[in-house]
Amino acid sequence: MCFSLHCSHHHPVACIVPPYMLRVMALRGDPRTAEMARALLKQTEKLRDERAELNRGGLPPAHPISGAFATAAVSPAEGLCCPDRRIHDGQHKAALPGKLIRSEGDGPTGIPDADTAYDAAGQVFSLFAKEYGRNSLDGEGMPLVATVHHRRDYNNAFWNGTQMAYGTGDGKVFRTFLELSVIGHEMAHGVIQHSGGLIYENQSGALNESIADVFGSLALQRALGQEVHQADWLVGRGILGPGINGAALRSMKAPGTAYSDDLLGQDPQPWHMDHFVATSDDNGGVHINSGIPNHAFYLFCAYLGGRAWELPGRIWYRALQTLNNPMASFSDWADQTMDAAIELAGRGSIETVMLRRAWKLVGIAI
Amino acid sequence: MIIEIAAQGGFGGIAAANLHKTIDVQDQPEQMRQDLCEAFEPDQLARLARQPCGDCADRLTYRITVTDDRRTRSFTLREAQIPPDMLDLIDQM
Ligand SMILES: [Zn+2]
Numbered sequence: 354m355c356f357s358l359h360c361s362h363h364h365p366v367a368c369i370v371p372p373y374m375l376r377v378m379a380l381r382g383d384p385r386t387a388e389m390a391r392a393l394l395k396q397t398e399k400l401r402d403e404r405a406e407l408n409r410g411g412l413p414p415a416h417p418i419s420g421a422f423a424t425a426a427v428s429p430a431e432g433l434c435c436p437d438r439r440i441h442d443g444q445h446k447a448a449l450p451g452k453l454i455r456s457e458g459d460g461p462t463g464i465p466d467a468d469t470a471y472d473a474a475g476q477v478f479s480l481f482a483k484e485y486g487r488n489s490l491d492g493e494g495m496p497l498v499a500t501v502h503h504r505r506d507y508n509n510a511f512w513n514g515t516q517m518a519y520g521t522g523d524g525k526v527f528r529t530f531l532e533l534s535v536i537g538h539e540m541a542h543g544v545i546q547h548s549g550g551l552i553y554e555n556q557s558g559a560l561n562e563s564i565a566d567v568f569g570s571l572a573l574q575r576a577l578g579q580e581v582h583q584a585d586w587l588v589g590r591g592i593l594g595p596g597i598n599g600a601a602l603r604s605m606k607a608p609g610t611a612y613s614d615d616l617l618g619q620d621p622q623p624w625h626m627d628h629f630v631a632t633s634d635d636n637g638g639v640h641i642n643s644g645i646p647n648h649a650f651y652l653f654c655a656y657l658g659g660r661a662w663e664l665p666g667r668i669w670y671r672a673l674q675t676l677n678n679p680m681a682s683f684s685d686w687a688d689q690t691m692d693a694a695i696e697l698a699g700r701g702s703i704e705t706v707m708l709r710r711a712w713k714l715v716g717i718a719i
Numbered sequence: 720m721i722i723e724i725a726a727q728g729g730f731g732g733i734a735a736a737n738l739h740k741t742i743d744v745q746d747q748p749e750q751m752r753q754d755l756c757e758a759f760e761p762d763q764l765a766r767l768a769r770q771p772c773g774d775c776a777d778r779l780t781y782r783i784t785v786t787d788d789r790r791t792r793s794f795t796l797r798e799a800q801i802p803p804d805m806l807d808l809i810d811q812m
Contacts, residue, residue, distance in 0.1 A: 509777065513778070553776055
């Protein structure tokens with residue numbers, strides 16, 4: 354892509370010559386051509402930095418998300434059977450990805466974190482591939498790269514734009530991050546990034562978090578073969594430290610009740626817009642206010658019964674593919690899920706009535 | 720030189736899970752002292768804070784405060800802006 358700002362009259366070639374060709378010209382051209390190529394390369398570099406700066410907060414490089422893209426991502430693609438997993442050992446250092454210890458098809462390593470990361474990545478791949486027709490996180494079969502043993506006593510797991518990383522926890526607040534709903538959550542951040550993105554702050558950031566929780570929970574429910582009323586709807590069950598009074602990190606069924614502990618305090622998640630938390634911490638409360646859309650999804654699933662990863666999951670997935678608004682508010686997202694429900698279940702269907710009811714119960718009218 | 724580091728954010732969104740460390744560089748062994756002085760040199764921190772941050776899903780934010788004889792300076796750095804070697808140093812502190 355070339356912006357007019359960078360299409361200077363002196364160098365019209367900047368608009369059409371790709372960087373790799375400029376590199377060849379810089380090497381092999383006559384002195385004048387080489388000098389021009391070097392100048393243009395510098396400009397391209399600068400443009401890339403500026404774009405990177407614009408693309409803050411989980412927003413991927415700008416590319417148009419069209420209806421065609423959404424359709425391609427929703428309909429089953431060919432050659433979509435197999436993940437390409439690459440699990441690395443960070444050896445308690447911060448450098449990524451670390452030492453490759455298990456590639457696709459390799460047997461277990463005997464390192465519990467690495468084997469859980471491998472198996473869970475397969476479950477999450479399978480959810481997106483078999484249920485939603487998506488080939489890996491980018492829809493194009495990208496390798497699933499993960500690092501376990503990231504840093505020392507590290508109380509976190511994340512998606513960095515290209516891979517997943519999991520700490521071991523400090524053994525006090527967290528005992529592990531290798532749990533299917535957590536792994537599904539991190540991988541879903543990759544799917545969100547490659548589906549047009551949601552800026553990682555305030556309401557759009559809380560949506561990013563909520564959608565990650567939704568698919569993390571669905572990956573777990575599907576792996577366990579649980580229907581809506583059998584599932585616990587917890588995110589990160591069992592990952593808190595042994596001395597912590599709490600079942601999990603978040604509860605989609607009852608936000609605000611996952612833990613209550615002297616050290617951690619009370620789970621701060623609201624389930625209704627009346628209790629929306631305005632804060633500048635945590636990128637504007639992205640891990641707090643996600644409780645509201647999380648609970649709307651739970652309510653919708655509970656009204657319908659059955660397997661949550663089927664129609665409800667398909668509706669959420671379709672809404673994500675068609676959203677095309679990185680700054681979406683909760684209300685924008687609710688509207689988008691309604692559009693998806695109408696497409697998949699029909700206008701006036703009982704499913705759309707239940708969806709409207711679910712959003713209304715958390716204080717969002719559609 | 721006194722270095723104070725407070726982290727926030729992360730997958731859990733739990734404040735208590737995040738590290739909060741204060742160290743006096745003078746009390747450290749020689750090698751550590753040198754590494755810390757280099758890594759936490761205020762102009763170096765300011766340069767890091769200006770780098771593009773990239774993707775930040777579930778990542779930590781560090782508030783780093785450096786106090787020397789003359790003054791106190793504070794910087795807010797995203798985890799993604801901090802080089803791996805410096806993160807290792809923070810983990811060792
Ligand atoms: Zn997240």
